[in-house]
Amino acid sequence: MDLQHKLAVLADAAKYDASCASSGSTRRDSSDGRGLGSSDGSGICHSFTPDGRCVSLLKVLLTNYCTYDCLYCVNRVSSNVQRARFTVDEVVQLTLDFYRRNLIEGLFLSSGIIRNADYTMEQVVEVARVLREEHHFRGYIHLKTIPDASAELLARAGRHADRLSINLELPTPEGLQKLAPEKDAPGIRRSMARMHLLIDESKAASRTAAPRAGAGLAPAAAMPPRFAPAGQSTQMIIGADATDDRTILATSHALYASFGMRRVYYSAFSPIPDAAKALPLKAPPLVREHRLYQADWLMRHYGFDAGEIVASPDGLLALDVDPKLAWALAHRERFPVDLNRAPRELMLRVPGLGITAVERLLQSRRVRLLRSDDLKRLRVPLRKVLPFVVLADHHPGPELDATSLAARLRPAPVQAGLFDDAPA
Numbered sequence: 411m412d413l414q415h416k417l418a419v420l421a422d423a424a425k426y427d428a429s430c431a432s433s434g435s436t437r438r439d440s441s442d443g444r445g446l447g448s449s450d451g452s453g454i455c456h457s458f459t460p461d462g463r464c465v466s467l468l469k470v471l472l473t474n475y476c477t478y479d480c481l482y483c484v485n486r487v488s489s490n491v492q493r494a495r496f497t498v499d500e501v502v503q504l505t506l507d508f509y510r511r512n513l514i515e516g517l518f519l520s521s522g523i524i525r526n527a528d529y530t531m532e533q534v535v536e537v538a539r540v541l542r543e544e545h546h547f548r549g550y551i552h553l554k555t556i557p558d559a560s561a562e563l564l565a566r567a568g569r570h571a572d573r574l575s576i577n578l579e580l581p582t583p584e585g586l587q588k589l590a591p592e593k594d595a596p597g598i599r600r601s602m603a604r605m606h607l608l609i610d611e612s613k614a615a616s617r618t619a620a621p622r623a624g625a626g627l628a629p630a631a632a633m634p635p636r637f638a639p640a641g642q643s644t645q646m647i648i649g650a651d652a653t654d655d656r657t658i659l660a661t662s663h664a665l666y667a668s669f670g671m672r673r674v675y676y677s678a679f680s681p682i683p684d685a686a687k688a689l690p691l692k693a694p695p696l697v698r699e700h701r702l703y704q705a706d707w708l709m710r711h712y713g714f715d716a717g718e719i720v721a722s723p724d725g726l727l728a729l730d731v732d733p734k735l736a737w738a739l740a741h742r743e744r745f746p747v748d749l750n751r752a753p754r755e756l757m758l759r760v761p762g763l764g765i766t767a768v769e770r771l772l773q774s775r776r777v778r779l780l781r782s783d784d785l786k787r788l789r790v791p792l793r794k795v796l797p798f799v800v801l802a803d804h805h806p807g808p809e810l811d812a813t814s815l816a817a818r819l820r821p822a823p824v825q826a827g828l829f830d831d832a833p834a
Contacts (some may be wrong), residue, residue, distance in 0.1 A: 411494055417504065419494040423474040423485055427520055427554065427645065427677075467550065468508050469518040472496055472533055476522030480579070480590035481686040482650045482679060485522050490684060495524070501537045502545065509549055516550025516572075517541070523556065531559035531567070538570035552640075557601035558594070564601065565637075568608055573640035573672070576601050581661045585651040589688060602669040605642050609670065612637035641672035648702065649679040649694030654725030656717075659705055663716035666709070676702045701727040708733055711765060712758045730820050735761040738798055739816050746810055748800040749780050761819075762794035794819055 411419075473495035474485040484491060496504075501519065508514045519537055523530050534553055541547035553571040555564055568574055576598060580586045583595035616636070644665060646658065662674040678699040681692060705727060708714040712734070719733050720726065721740050728736045738745060738761045747760050749771055757768045767788045774784060779802040785792060797806045797815060809815065 413500060413504070416494045416496060416500070417470065419492055420471045420474060420496060421469065423491075424469045424471045424518070424520060427469065427518070466514065467516050467518040467552065468505055468514045470496070470501065470504070470520075472501065472519060472521035472530070472537070473524055474522050475524050477525075478523055478590070478592050480593065481688055482580075482589050482647055482682070484680075484682040488684075489682070498533060498536045498540060502540050505541060505549075506545060506547070509547075514549075516552070518552045518554075520554035521556075527556045527558035528560055528563060531556045531563045535563060535567045535570065538567065542570045550640075555601070555605075557598045561604060564605065565608060568605070568612075568638040569636075571638055573643060574605060574638045575643040575645065576605065578644045578646050578661075578665070580651060581646050581648075581653045581658045582651075585653055589650060599669075602642065602644070602665070602671075605638070606669045608637050609641060612639075641670065643673040643675060644671060645675040645677055647679050648676050648699055650689060654720075655698075655702060655705070655727045656720040656725035658702060659709065659716040659719060662706055663709060674706060676706070695729060697729050698727070701729060701733060705733040713755050714759075731816070732761075732821075734759070735794065735819060739819075742810055745798045746800045746806050747798060750775055750800075750802065760795060760798050762791045762798075764790075 471485075473493070474491065475493050475495060476483070476485050476487055479486045479488050483489070501517075505514070505517045509516075517537075519534055521530050521534055524533075534555075538551050538553060541551065550573075551571045552573045552575065553567050555567055555574050555576050557576050564574075578598060579590060579593060586593055586595045646661070648658065658676070665671045665674055676699050678694050678696050679690065681689070685691075705714075705719045708719060709716055714737070719737065721737070722728065727733055731739070738759065744756075744759070747756055749757060749760075754768060754772060757763060757771065758765065763771075767790050770788060771780060771784065774780060781801050781803045782792075782796075785795060785801075796804060797809050797819070799806070
């Protein structure tokens with residue numbers, strides 16, 4: 411099989427990995443004339459997967475062979491799909507060629523399990539090592555790690571990669587046991603904890619390292635080697651089992667709190683050929699994935715607790731409105747919010763007001779009373795904001811309590827699959 415054919419097979423096989431964002435790393439470039447590439451992303455052409463996700467990395471599998479038989483995975487050992495496998499040198503050359511052609515800003519590399527976890531992880535790490543040490547590649551590298559691999563291999567991966575990820579696969583241990591009994595849910599969490607410890611130790615060592623030497627000062631001590639400066643992430647498959655959104659968000663909250671995750675990614679289940687009877691016959695609506703990203707954003711940036719976002723008895727997020735608007739409609743007793751007096755925490759709960767808008771409003775009200783024109787200048791969605799706020803020249807009156815408010819604020823259908831995860 412020629413290289414182009416391998417690339418077609420293994421790039422398509424990697425499309426189910428959503429966790430390929432390239433944010434949060436240290437800044438590196440080759441402006442000094444040495445090395446190759448940059449992690450800053452300037453001048454990079456972005457490509458889009460068929461379901462609309464924006465990808466700026468060469469995202470491939472080392473191989474789609476796999477010894478596991480996870481029921482939800484198209485690359486499972488019992489699946490009747492075309493198989494392919496890259497060598498280490500082939501992935502390295504593809505990465506360099508794509509980068510030189512200004513098509514990518516780095517590499518996202520995952521793999522099926524071949525022989526065993528340690529052998530596979532060693533091959534994945536070798537790709538990153540060759541890029542960094544032999545070709546002085548300074549672009550972004552994200553490695554998907556294998557939790558069953560040895561601690562020494564995971565530590566080596568973090569010395570070369572910007573970000574590491576370990577897939578949780580499914581939101582609950584029970585779901586994983588049912589659909590992927592060969593995988594060990596406690597073992598996955600142990601690997602996440604080990605990674606979290608190594609990342610924290612690296613950050614602590616960097617903080618305590620001596621500053622750079624200045625004129626007349628003794629030479630500074632060498633900076634300690636960095637370890638996965640962009641942190642770790644994980645991914646959950648949504649809709650492969652009956653887990654509700656309340657449970658999914660509770661799992662995400664625990665991952666952020668316990669393992670310092672930079673991101674939890676949500677991937678809507680895609681039906682696969684010759685699927686097991688335990689799997690649903692059709693995929694969940696992609697708008698559900700979109701709403702989970704919005705709810706995740708509320709937890710990480712807007713001060714919402716996981717338990718308060720989902721209010722419906724069935725434990726599912728509303729699909730017709732975003733989670734922030736749904737919460738406001740269910741808690742009208744908390745509104746209207748006086749934007750001239752309310753604290754930042756309460757202003758962030760107003761539908762239609764994002765973090766930047768709230769910060770600008772807080773700055774403006776220090777010197778004058780806020781009026782409707784201030785919201786117009788910020789270009790916030792007035793139709794969504796005004797029913798929930800009080801300004802010097804505006805009060806919603808009975809509009810807030812109108813039974814028709816929810817229907818009037820319901821937006822046009824979300825374009826499913828977009829990665830715009832910030833609350834509207």
